[in-house]
Amino acid sequence: MTARVFIDGQSGTTGLGIQARLEAIPQITLAELPPAERKNPAAKAEILRSVDLAILCLPNAAAEESVALIASLGDAAPRVLDASTAHRVAPGWVYGFPELAAGQEDEIRTAPRVANPGCYATGAVALLRPLVDARLIPPDFPITINAVSGYSGGGKTMIVDFESGHGPNFELYALDLEHKHIPEIVAYGGLTRRPIFVPSVGNFAQGMLVSIPLFLDDLPEKPQAAALHAALAAHYAETAYIRVLRPDNETRIEPESLNDSNDLELRVFASPDQRQAVLVAKLDNLGKGASGAAVQNLRLMLGLVD
Ligand SMILES: NC(=O)C1=CN([C@@H]2O[C@H](COP(=O)(O)OP(=O)(O)OC[C@H]3O[C@@H](n4cnc5c(N)ncnc54)[C@H](OP(=O)(O)O)[C@@H]3O)[C@@H](O)[C@H]2O)C=CC1
Numbered sequence: 001m002t003a004r005v006f007i008d009g010q011s012g013t014t015g016l017g018i019q020a021r022l023e024a025i026p027q028i029t030l031a032e033l034p035p036a037e038r039k040n041p042a043a044k045a046e047i048l049r050s051v052d053l054a055i056l057c058l059p060n061a062a063a064e065e066s067v068a069l070i071a072s073l074g075d076a077a078p079r080v081l082d083a084s085t086a087h088r089v090a091p092g093w094v095y096g097f098p099e100l101a102a103g104q105e106d107e108i109r110t111a112p113r114v115a116n117p118g119c120y121a122t123g124a125v126a127l128l129r130p131l132v133d134a135r136l137i138p139p140d141f142p143i144t145i146n147a148v149s150g151y152s153g154g155g156k157t158m159i160v161d162f163e164s165g166h167g168p169n170f171e172l173y174a175l176d177l178e179h180k181h182i183p184e185i186v187a188y189g190g191l192t193r194r195p196i197f198v199p200s201v202g203n204f205a206q207g208m209l210v211s212i213p214l215f216l217d218d219l220p221e222k223p224q225a226a227a228l229h230a231a232l233a234a235h236y237a238e239t240a241y242i243r244v245l246r247p248d249n250e251t252r253i254e255p256e257s258l259n260d261s262n263d264l265e266l267r268v269f270a271s272p273d274q275r276q277a278v279l280v281a282k283l284d285n286l287g288k289g290a291s292g293a294a295v296q297n298l299r300l301m302l303g304l305v306d
């Protein structure tokens, strides 16, 4: 079986990452627009009619325009995988995190519209959802999420800033506490209370850590850290890309070792004496946080075996 795929926004950071990954899949033919036509709606409509799947790697407003254009094609409309933030909690869209819960992978296989998760949200939801489902973390528990990303997370503009020497070595941002990933973290993390999310960006290109500190005695079950590890390990036991690892005696972690992979590592660091734990997710913001996840979803949507 072969499938025709169009990447709308092919020349951006996420688009180029997806293109490189799709070129390595023999069952996929990429449909391309000439560079001068890539923002021309009429040219887009014509190419969209000819493909099985469109991947949107666009800023939110442009993604919304493309979805409206696709909807206007009626029966000729292709299925859509949107990498932007525009539709992640929108009705009619399936969240593209196959490991979320039982049945999610099957929903992605058949959905006409799939929203690829946000990079930070991937780490946060991966840590939170199994623990909320296992009733170890109540949905209304006060949660703080800290994270650091490489500068490629900010797309072309941030890449140019940092690579021309104009970026800071490190900074916290989104300190209005309104980061765009919070709604999907609430919705798919199984939370009813809005977490405090403090992202940061460092002067390195790619890689990400997402961490969630917990006072174990404030949780209703007063669990040992081992119980948190066990719940995560049980949830992800059968998955291909998510590993739950024991930190053993490590007391530090760096963000870049999963770069260029679709892998996600989860660890529960803890002090049994202090009854405190820190859940940590490591991923490549451009891998499982963007292009890698998009290709994982595309394979499911097109029925391609890994
Ligand atoms: N970078 C990351 O780590 C992640 C990014 N994403 C999401 O993916 C999307 C793209 O982000 P990213 O790749 O980083 O951004 P970039 O800025 O690197 O790329 C966006 C691309 O879209 C193009 N574009 C803008 N408007 C249109 C249009 N109307 N038609 C066709 N092309 C258009 C831009 O072209 P031009 O520059 O000429 O305007 C640019 O090439 C965003 O929604 C982002 O939130 C998701 C997960 C992670």
Ligand SMILES: CC(=O)N[C@@H](CCC(=O)OP(=O)(O)O)C(=O)O
Pocket (backbone or CB within 6 Å): 083, 084, 085, 117, 118, 119, 120, 149, 150, 151, 152, 153, 154, 155, 158, 180, 181, 199, 200, 201, 289
């Ligand atoms: C470092 C940096 O700026 N990161 C981006 C998030 C990465 C991203 O593109 O988020 P989506 O997955 O939702 O598209 C930000 O915080 O806005």
